Amino acid sequence: MHFAHFLVDVWHWLTAGAQWHGGDGVPHLLANHVRISISSLLVAMLIAVPIGAWLGHRGVGGVVAINIANIGRAIPIYALLVLAVQIFGITSPTGFGWTGSFVAFVPLVLLGIPPMLTNSYIGVREVGDELVDAARGMGLSEGEILRRVEIPVAMPLIMAGIRTAMVGIVATATLASFTGVDTLATPIYIGLNTNDNVAVFGGAVLVALLAVVADLALAVVQRAVVSPGLRERRNPRRRVVVAVPPAA
Secondary structure (H helix, E strand, O other), X not given: OHHHHHHHHHHHHHHOHHHHOOOOOHHHHHHXXXXXXXXXXHHHHHHHHHHHHHHHHHOOOHHHHHHHHHHHHHOOHHHHHHHHHHHHOOOOOOEOOHHHHHHHXXXXXXXXXXXXXXXXXXXXXXXXXXXXXXXXXXXXXXXXXXXXXXXXXXXXXXXHHHHHHHHHHHHHHHHHHHHOEOOXXXXXXXXXXXXXXXXXXXXXXXXXXXXXXXXXHHHHHHHHHOOHHHHHHOOOXXXXXXXXXXXX
């Protein structure tokens, strides 16, 4: 019964008009959370996908790429944020200034790189040699083979890495509030400081919902960019590669 009353209080907190207006309202916090999450994902994707795909096409650097990705997974993101704050400083907790957003942005980019780098490398490497040989026989250049043959075939696995990175970034962006950036985690931090468990739980619910919506949105993108034949052949949504470095 006590938990039921708690859930009712959380519902009242979420639906209160005060939570949806002003600089501390959910729309403002959501916009900041989405902005830093998407920008971090795009930069990480521009770094990781081309490098992973090209290394996979060339068949070189697999040990380096996979080990870097695995090391990236092992680095605590909170430690990176603390280090960034020590280097760049911290801004007011009510703003979305350059310093605060940059301090949170860099660790989030580093967080997003490993799954996309690994999946891009493995996805391209798994493309059948017969397809690549046929493309070469048709006179395609190496760059054209990568763009027109290998990447489209590897797209299910590449998109699985992007979706995994996005969910991780959205969830971890809650730590951005530590650097002075208002996000959906701001109510969590305020609730922890004021012993307001309703605000903590309500903020967590909002972050979880955003992560689910982000994943569903990328699922739509994945369906649009992956050919129907590949969608029928396999469902790579949960196939995020944690690869053992190949033999030299």
